[in-house]
Amino acid sequence: MNELAQRLRELSSAEDFLDFFAVPYDTHVVDTRRPHLLKRFFQYIRQEPELPADNEQALYRCYRALLIRSYGDFLAAPMPARERVFRNADAHVPRRSLSPTLPSATHKLVSREPA
Template sequence: MSSCSLDDKPVDVVDILPRLKTLSSAEDFFDALSVKYDPKVLASARLHVLKRMGQYLATEDFDGLPDRVIAARCRSYLERAYDDFVTSSPLKERVFKVLKDNDPDRPVKPGTAFVDFDDILAPLPPRG
């Protein structure tokens, strides 16, 4: 087993990307890459952290790189993604489309989400 970890638990770097693709929980990623975490942070941001890590990984071209380098970059991106949510929150970071689309700081396109006040106060049509 090769190591790219400075912690006491070495990271098995052999075929790291295919192995990461088989993982199913945030904790599995943290364990596989030997990254320490606070369970309280993951309780509220696990999917956000993994999504952000994926965004960081999407900027990389791993073709031809040695497993040791790939593992080190994956570990670095997981640490960076995790740190984003230690110092911020899912609502502030808005990594998912549903949160981006409902950002109160982003201007709303005219006619897309506006309900005229008169429409709210209009009487209901008679039943019958």
């Protein structure tokens, strides 16, 4: 097994990958787009027609360029709804439909602690 492949297996978070490939990043962007960033990175790797197989330095540079591209995708525009992991609940359940099921301010809350 080559050294680059071994080192990549040790990485787990988006920050690990960004640090390993020396890509400067904004922590807020990574915090809000972490799963999407790595997913896009691996999609780009799979789509790459010719990855340099016999040259680790060239492969490192190629992976780095793909990670920079992935990160850049999320800097340019807001995340499309189809890529969001956590969708806005209001988009699926109108607040008005929840109102009858919620206790009103006139209901007395009862403590369940023993007296």
